[in-house]
Amino acid sequence: MxxxxxxxxxxxxxxxxxxxxxxxxxxxxxxxxxxxxxxxxxxxxxxxxxxGSGHFIEAVFENWESEFLQMGSYVLLTGYLVQRGSPESKPLHQTDRPDDYPEAAGANSPAFAKKRGLAYVFYRNSLSIVLFAGFFLSFALHVLGGTADYNEVQKLEHGAPPVSPGKFVTTSDFWFQSMQNWQSEFLAVGALIVLSIVLRQHGSPQSKPVVSSDAHTGE
Structure with missing residues (x-):
């Protein structure tokens, strides 16, 4: 244990x-x-x-939505873009890795890594696919929970009739909630990428070795 x-x-x-x-x-x-x-x-x-109320569901999933968007985007973007000096980046001149192809699969490789065709295409992109699926699911639940909460508040405060989820998505209230979370997530990722160029954390794989030069980019 x-x-x-x-x-x-x-x-x-x-x-x-x-x-x-x-x-x-x-x-x-x-x-x-x-x-x-x-x-x-x-x-x-x-x-x-x-x-089970809209208030709780909305509050939870508007945050989950931004987290999955952040991580899905981060995983996908780091596959194509680089940042000189950051351990969060792949090496500057690396286009692809030999270990990303079925020919390099060994006895201990996952079963899907040894396949070809659509199963292999899905598996080699499965991390970003699942993260973005989490984003879209959370986005949908944010809409449903937000609609329920919006209708309850409007009824309490103004006696207004309920609106549909489609209508709620067009309100500034919905997009204000989303943008206040989305911008903060990308600020945090951007800060990690840039600060890790010149700052260190002993023992963390998110940091370069303490004695590495600032120009040293991730492996």
């Missing part, structure tokens, strides 16, 4: 933090929404009802 924990510590800590913060988000969001309901003379909702 100790060996398994050691080998999987990075994933366990990051997903553990994710679950902790998700639960805390739901608790504080539930309290905030009930405060709003009381202000409008409505009965507070139970915690379990809140988890």
């Amino acid at each position: 100790r060996r398994w924990l050691w080998f999987n510590a990075l994933a366990l800590v990051t997903f553990g933090a994710f679950l902790l913060f998700l639960v805390l988000q739901s608790v504080f969001g539930w309290q905030m929404r009930n405060e709003q309901l009381v202000q409008f003379g409505r009965e507070p909702a139970s915690y379990w009802v809140y988890l």
Whole structure:
């Protein structure tokens, strides 16, 4: 067990933090929404009802949407673009790697890496495909949750009739939510790419070795 924990510590800590913060988000969001309901003379909702509300669904998936967009774009762009001096970049003059082709597959290579045709094409692009699939799924759930929350707020504050998801997507409210997350994600990635040219973190694979020159680009 100790060996398994050691080998999987990075994933366990990051997903553990994710679950902790998700639960805390739901608790504080539930309290905030009930405060709003009381202000409008409505009965507070139970915690379990809140988890299925548009307010919670929208808040969760508008953030997931931006994270998957960030990582999918980062994985795809680093396959084609370079940044001199950054460990986040592939070497400046590397166009492709021999290990990216079935001819280089060995006994321990994944089964799909040894195939040809569409299965191989999908597998060699599977990381960005799955990340962008997460983006589109989160985007759709953001729209649905956002529509439900928008309609509830409009009804509470103005007694306005509900709008459809298609109509909600055309509102500035929806795109404000998306852009405030998207811009911050690309700022974070850009900062990592550029700061890692001149700054170091001992022991991290996201950093160059401490003694490497600033011009040294990733392997």
